[in-house]
Amino acid sequence: MNRSHRWSIPALAATALLGSLALTGPANAAAxxxxxxxxxxxxxxxxxxxxxxxxxxxxxxxxxxxxxxHNWNDGYRQDCSGYASMMLKLPKPGPNTVALKDDGWTTPITMSALNEGDLIIKANSDSPKFRHVVVFDHWADAGHTKYWAYEQAGGVGTQYATHDYGLIKGDGYHAAHPRNLTD
Structure with missing residues (x-):
């Protein structure tokens, strides 16, 4: 027996909408x-x-x-995101700064929630020269106006220094928690 189905316009529209949500919605992002x-x-x-x-x-x-x-002897890029990737054992040569922030490697947190090993990232710049990531170690003072961090920076290389990135309104830096930290 040959059956033909007739679909109403609203039913077709709803089916198309559900299909597009399934392809582009949160389930895909979670994967x-x-x-x-x-x-x-x-x-x-x-x-x-x-x-x-x-x-x-x-x-x-x-x-x-x-x-x-360039990559260092261990296979990681010798820039800030390569250094952060090395510390976190991410795949070599390491995701860039934008990927660290946007591609599921980290979750956003508040600056006040920072703990040792969390990241402070500036990824929202059109130029890689104005993007940066540092790895938080601990607060430098009781007022939380500066903190100690590890970074790979132009002109100096790897360093352990105090910073106030993310503590200055509008500087573009944001705190993030690496997803692969186990404690």
Whole structure:
């Protein structure tokens, strides 16, 4: 028996809408987050900071030099996001600053929620020269006006220094928690 189905215009529109939501909606985004999070092994905050310290003296007792176009001996890029990726054991050569923020490697947190190993990221710039990421270590003062952080910076290479990025209104820096931290 040959049956033909007649669909009403509202039924067709609803079906099309549900289909497009299934393809582009939150379920698809969640799959990206899960695959990204499982692409990196878990790491403790202590392990992350110990890895950070290795680049302070890895170049024959000197800091690893900064270079966006080269990878260090361990396979990670010698820039800020490559350094953060190395500390977190992310896939080599490491996601760039924008990917660290937007591709499921981190979740946004408030600056007041920062703990050792969390990231402070400036990714919303048209130029890579104005993007940056540092790894939070601890607050430098009781008023939380500065903090100690690990970073890979142009002109100096790897360093451990105090910063106020993210604490100045409108500077474009935001706090983020790496998804693969296990504690």
């Amino acid at each position: 990206t987050d899960i695959s990204t999070a499982t692409a990196a092994p878990g790491i403790t905050r202590h392990e992350e900071i110990e890895r950070a310290k290795t680049w302070l003296t890895a170049d024959q007792g000197k800091p690893v030099p900064y270079n966006q176009d």
